[in-house]
Amino acid sequence: MSMLAAAARLLRPGQVCVATAGAPLAAARLAQASVPDLTVVADTDPDLRYALPRADVGLVHADQVDVFGNLNATLLGDHAEPDVRFAGGGALADIAAVLPVIVLLEHRLAAFVERVDFVTAPGALSGPLDRALVGLPGSGPVAVVTDLGVLLPDPATAELVLAELHPGVTVEQVRAETGWALEVSDELVLGGSPA
Amino acid sequence: MLERGDTAGDLPARVPRSRPGNVRVRHRRVPVSVRAVATFAALADAVETLVRDGTVLAVEGDPLAAARVLLRRRLRELTLVSLDPGAAGDALVGAGCVTRLVVARTPGARTQEALVAGSVSLTEHTALGLTAGYAAGAAGLPCGLVGQGYVGTDLTFRTVRCPFTGRDLTAVPALTPDLAIVHAPRADRAGNVQLDGVPREVLYAAARSLVTVDEIVERVSGEVVPAHVVTTVAPAPAVPAGDREALAGGPARFGEWLAGVRA
Numbered sequence: 001m002s003m004l005a006a007a008a009r010l011l012r013p014g015q016v017c018v019a020t021a022g023a024p025l026a027a028a029r030l031a032q033a034s035v036p037d038l039t040v041v042a043d044t045d046p047d048l049r050y051a052l053p054r055a056d057v058g059l060v061h062a063d064q065v066d067v068f069g070n071l072n073a074t075l076l077g078d079h080a081e082p083d084v085r086f087a088g089g090g091a092l093a094d095i096a097a098v099l100p101v102i103v104l105l106e107h108r109l110a111a112f113v114e115r116v117d118f119v120t121a122p123g124a125l126s127g128p129l130d131r132a133l134v135g136l137p138g139s140g141p142v143a144v145v146t147d148l149g150v151l152l153p154d155p156a157t158a159e160l161v162l163a164e165l166h167p168g169v170t171v172e173q174v175r176a177e178t179g180w181a182l183e184v185s186d187e188l189v190l191g192g193s194p195a
Numbered sequence: 196m197l198e199r200g201d202t203a204g205d206l207p208a209r210v211p212r213s214r215p216g217n218v219r220v221r222h223r224r225v226p227v228s229v230r231a232v233a234t235f236a237a238l239a240d241a242v243e244t245l246v247r248d249g250t251v252l253a254v255e256g257d258p259l260a261a262a263r264v265l266l267r268r269r270l271r272e273l274t275l276v277s278l279d280p281g282a283a284g285d286a287l288v289g290a291g292c293v294t295r296l297v298v299a300r301t302p303g304a305r306t307q308e309a310l311v312a313g314s315v316s317l318t319e320h321t322a323l324g325l326t327a328g329y330a331a332g333a334a335g336l337p338c339g340l341v342g343q344g345y346v347g348t349d350l351t352f353r354t355v356r357c358p359f360t361g362r363d364l365t366a367v368p369a370l371t372p373d374l375a376i377v378h379a380p381r382a383d384r385a386g387n388v389q390l391d392g393v394p395r396e397v398l399y400a401a402a403r404s405l406v407t408v409d410e411i412v413e414r415v416s417g418e419v420v421p422a423h424v425v426t427t428v429a430p431a432p433a434v435p436a437g438d439r440e441a442l443a444g445g446p447a448r449f450g451e452w453l454a455g456v457r458a
Contacts, residue, residue, distance in 0.1 A: 044279070046394040046418070049323050049341075074319070075310075079349065085307035088300040090279065091322035093350070097343035122347030134347050135363060 004030055006166070007059060007104050007145040011035050015056040018043060018095055023104050024059040043091040052094060057142075058101035060092055064116045065103055067159050067180045069123025069141035071096060072116035079118060089120040096121035100142040107146035113179040124158035148174050152185065164189040233386025233406075233422040238429040239264050241405050245374050245427065248272050253329075253370070253400070255393040256378035257281030258407050259438060260431040266290050266456050276372050278325055278394070280306065282442045288315060290453055297370070299325045303442075305449060319350055320367060328370035332400030338366045375401035378431060381415055382408045386422035389415035398424050407431035 004023060008031035011017055016039040019028040028040040041051045043060075063086045064072035073092055077083030095101060101121075105111055123140035124130060131139060139158065144151040150164035161183040162174055168191075175182050236244070242264040246252065253276040254262075262283035265273075274295040275284050285303025287293050296315055299322040301307060309315045320328065327339030338355075345352035345365045354363045375397045382388045388398075388406045395418060398404045403426040411430060441452035 043322065044392055046326075046390075046392060049326060052323075074349075081313065082311055085301055085310045087302040087307075088298065088319065089321060089348075089350075090300045091344075093321045093348050094323040094341070094344035097346060119347065119349045125347055131347065136343055136347055 003027075003104060003106075003145055003147045006150060006164075007031075007102055007143075008034070010102050010143055010145070011038055011057065011059070013037050015039070016041065016051070016054060017057050017059055018048070018051060018055045018091075018099065019059040020061055020090065020092065020095070022061055024061050024102075027104060028059050043095065048091055048094070052098055055099055058095040058099040059104065060095060060101050060121075061104050062092065062120070063105070064111050064113055065105065065141075065144055065160075066113050066116045066123070068126060069103070069144065069153060069158070069160055070116050070119045070125065071103065071121040071123060071141075072118045073120045074118040076117050093121040096123070096141070097136055098138075100138055101140075103141050103144045105144070105146060107148040107174065107177045109177050109179055112177060124153065128156065128158040130158075148177065150189075151182075154183070154185075159183065161185050162188065165191065167191040233382075233388075233425040234427045235386070235411075236427050236429050238407060238432060241427045241429045242268065245403055245405055246270055246273075250274075251276065251373045253277060253372035253375040253397050254280060254284050254287075254377075255375065255397050256391070257283050258376045258378035258431070259283045259286075259434045261376045261378070261405065261407050261429075262286050263434070263438075263456050265292065266453065269457070274372075276325075276370055278322055282439055286442055286449075286453070289449055297325075304445075308446075321345060321348075321350070324352075324365065324367045325370070326394050326396060328367045329394060329396035329400040331367070331369035332371040333396045334399075336369055338368055340364045340366060370400055372397075372401040373403065375404040376407070377404065378407045380408065381410045381412050382406065382425075382428045383412060383415045386425050386428050387415050388420045388422075388425055388428065390418045390420060395420050403427075405429060 004027040007027040011031040013036045017028050018041045019025040020043045032038050062071035062073050073086050073089050075082035075085050148169045149166050151160040152163040154161050163185040248271045251274040259282055270292050272294045273292050275293045276297040277284055279300045285305050288309050289305030297318045299320050321344040323344050324341050327341050331339035352365050355366045356363055377393055379388050380391050398420050405427045406425050407429050441448050
């Protein structure tokens with residue numbers, strides 16, 4: 001299953017989905033073909049601030065994600081003297097602050113790190129209670145969909161664990177591209193679940 | 196120099212206004228607009244009149260034709276304010292016209308290089324934060340408020356407490372650019388402007404505004420900003436087909452392109 005299809009499968013009938021440009025918006029449009037009454041709002045909509053409180057789910061891209069689902073779309077290296085600059089957050093933090101988000105990115109070691117270089121948008125921060133402590137609703141990303149599989153947060157620890165493998169992908173392959181000691185769910189789904 | 200009410204010779208003339216007592220108005224254009232004071236001008240003239248070295252310039256809607264004129268004029272020390280500077284903003288940064296960015300995104304390769312090199316300073320906002328800054332500037336308030344977009348991130352931000360609920364909110368300083376340059380699909384002959392994907396607040400927040408348009412039509416619809424908010428409307432000259440490709444290329448290609456624009 002392609003990454004886009006795997007993400008599209010997670011959207012539900014009647015939902016309002018805010019999607020960032022690129023692969024997330026493509027996945028949301030793909031989902032519209034099969035999911036009834038799915039509304040897609042692009043993050044560049046000038047009325048996004050009025051759409052967000054009414055939205056159900058976010059579909060976003062980031063350049064880096066960590067074990068707690070914190071997202072980096074800003075930079076690599078030192079904050080004041082970065083080695084690399086990315087395209088920046090735009091509405092990413094606005095979305096991830098208030099909505100459950102599905103994150104879409106290629107599964108590569110450089111992108112799946114223990115701690116992001118810069119928190120552009122909050123995931124679970126450093127543990128399951130942290131969001132509530134700083135006044136954020138929800139618990140961070142609800143899924144991270146990659147070209148290798150799907151990671152879901154463990155409710156007890158807020159850490160992302162491997163929950164699904166795309167066809168032909170092994171656990172070892174995913175672990176080799178993940179920068180933390182990736183746990184595997186007891187209910188690991190192989191080769192994509194039924195829609 | 197352009198004065199309010201001037202009309203460039205070969206551009207569409209202003210539509211005659213109905214006189215007091217003339218009750219038979221055949222078509223109303225924009226309900227909120229009772230006067231139309233936007234000026235029409237050629238883009239190069241408008242830029243010459245409105246932009247100086249050091250201007251705090253908001254750019255929205257990726258006004259690449261206007262950026263070409265700014266590049267030719269070799270403007271310096273601009274502050275660029277934008278939700279997404281686009282190819283236009285990136286070209287200005289790449290040409291060394293910009294010393295400060297106030298933005299929500301930095302997608303351009305030259306902008307990213309300049310930030311790594313430390314040759315431009317940066318104030319980063321979230322998209323909603325920047326929009327709230329425009330809205331505050333537009334409304335004459337010192338700051339705008341957003342709920343939670345900065346909380347838990349590594350962005351620099353300050354909070355205020357809501358006196359009614361006790362909730363902490365992020366305060367964003369009002370943005371009041373000297374000039375907004377916005378690209379829009381069309382304007383009518385009175386200077387009412389139809390926007391596409393650009394927050395209307397930027398035109399209200401800026402002291403003056405230059406809107407480049409693809410076409411001038413009889414009637415505009417959709418998200419319309421009334422003419423009295425717009426300083427100057429300029430038809431956007433067609434941008435050469437290779438521009439966006441050149442701007443997506445590497446440093447050598449950009450240098451070549453910039454030399455061509457300035458030749």
